[in-house]
Amino acid sequence: MPRQITRRHHLQQLTAGSIGVSLAGLQGRTLEAASSFQAPGPHHRPTAKRVIFLFMHGGPSQVDLFDYKPELQKRDGGQIPFDVPENLDAKTTLMASPWKFQQYGESGQWVSELLPHLAKKVDEISLIKSMHSKGQSHGQAVSMLHTGSDNLVRPSVGAWISYGLGKENHDLPAFVAIGPSSGHGGPRNYGAAFLPTEHQATTIGRQGKLGDATIEHLHASSGEDDPRQRRRLELIQSLNQTHLDRIGRDPRITGMIESYDLASRMQRVAPQVLDLSQESQATHELYGTDKKETENFGRQCLLGRRLLEAGVRYVELSTGNVWDQHGGLKAGHAKNALATDQPIAALLTDLKARGLLEDTLVVWGGEFGRTPTVQGSNGRDHNPQGFCTWLAGGGVKAGFSHGETDEFGYHAAIDRVHMHDLHATILHLLGINHEQLTYRFAGRDFRLTDVAGRVVNEIIAEST
Structure with a gap:
């Protein structure tokens, strides 16, 4: 059964003393639930409190980054010795990776020369080499990755997590999407669908670009301490609440009420979190924000860390659809790897140094x-x-590799992991049983993993 959502009167929450908090307070994390409902909490003890998803939009090539295939290198220009899906436009001629691979770390994981910074971090990651999903087109596969469905409008992963766990910080969104694309599903990839609207993402930037790292209308036009603005908000919320009391429960109205409440609180809190100038020069150099090639994604990763540190529960960063090399693979993948390699390695380094990596997935x-x-x-x-x-x-094994593709890197062959399995595992690490997190809509109990999914226990570290 879905959670029961209870509405508390919002006027009681709009006192001046309850709205503002300092950045120091943010870093200490205000552990209040969202004003419109009480989250039920995890089903079991979590190992992760928050998630940051680094979306490599377009489809990075596994055989050119992490999945070294000696047989593919030997048989360059030959014919693949099995049938390939008919709806793919690719030829049956094998193409070796143009990049050299080398083993790194104590785990001996093979990594391409495209990723020299991440290569030094292999002993901190769990690599799944046997992923498979549904959808040959971007639209289908992006939707599958974000919502668990390849063709129907369903809530996004971040929205499900917000719904299941609520806010970690009452004054910030539970879910933020940085640089989301308008294509390949667009808003539904970070939307709430039939879940209450307050669980959809707050977006910053678009099309893989962070821009000026601001949220539209975030700054109060008449000053943050203007009593007129406070009275105006109180009047609007009073009218909204009166209308809601008259017509009964309506998720559109409750979502709007919560939106106004959150926007008011964010005007006082979020500008400090979004201000990257508060970071040291050494930190900016670590993320590569001082270099043209890495500036955009470096700023995304740095902002992502600040959002996590401030209590945002689910953050998604996006490169935009740049990994889609149907041609020009060598130039395209080299450019994309250069743009993301240093910032992502810096994110891992920074999270670990701040003691956040242990409970951040x-x-x-x-x-x-x-x-x-x-x-x-x-x-x-x-x-x-x-x-x-x-x-x-976030509780996964470090320096671990799970699953294998065939000898050419085409099909997941050993210990296959479906997209539903990945979603089930992410929820499990957050303390959520994917079969129990449901929402009743149109006479059916829906869940992120639909009627499938298994937790990939093989990549989860043993409890200490």
Whole structure:
């Protein structure tokens, strides 16, 4: 059964003393539930309190980054010795990776020369080499990754987590999406669908770009301490509440009430969190915000860390659809790797140094991978049949590799992990049983993993 949502009168919460908090208070995390409902809490003891998802939009090539295939290198230009899906445009001619691979760390994980910074972090990650998903097109696969459905409007992962656990900080959103794309599903990838609207993401930037790292209308036009603005808000909320009391429960109205409340609180709190100038020069250099190639994603990662530290429960960063190299693989993947490698490695370093990595789950991945066969003269087609994802922190094993693709890197072959399994595992690490987190809509109890999914216990560290 879904949670019972209870409404408390919002006027009682709009006193001047209850609205503002300092950045120091944010870093200490105000552990209040959202004003419109009481989250039920985890089903079991969590190992992660928050998640940051690094979305490599477009489909990074597993055989050029993490999944080293000696047989593919040997048989470059030959024919793949098995049938490939008919709806793919790729040829059956094998194309070796143009990059060298080397083993790193105590775990001996193979990593491409494209990722020199992440290569030094392999002993901190759990690499899943046997991912598979549904959807040959971007629209299908991106939706599957974000909502657990390839063709229907369903709540996003972040919205489910917000619904299941509530806010960690009462004065900030539970879910923030940085640089989300308008294509391939657009808002539904960070939307709440039929869940209460307060669980949808607050967005910053778009199309893989952070921009000026601001939220529209975040600053109060008449000054944050203007009593007129406070009285105006009180009047609006009073009228909204009166209307709600008259017509009965309506999720659209309750969502609007919560939106006004949250916006008021954020005007006093969020500008400090979004202000990257408060970080030291050494920190900016660590993330690469001082260099043209890494400036955008470096700022995204740095802002993501600040949001996590301030109590945002689920943060998604997006590269935009840049990993989609149907042609020009060498130039395209080199550019994308250069833009993201240092910032992501810096994020892991920074989270660990601040004591946050232990209970923060970092997830890296795209909607699918790419074929080991060539498309055009120098490209690879979409491949949901087998690809890589990695996780770090938050209770997963460090320096671990799970699953394998076939000898060419086309199909997930050993210890296969479906997208539903990944979602079930993320929820499990947050203390949520994916089969019990449900919401009744249109006469049915829906869940993120639909009627499938298993927790990938093999990548979870033993409790200490």
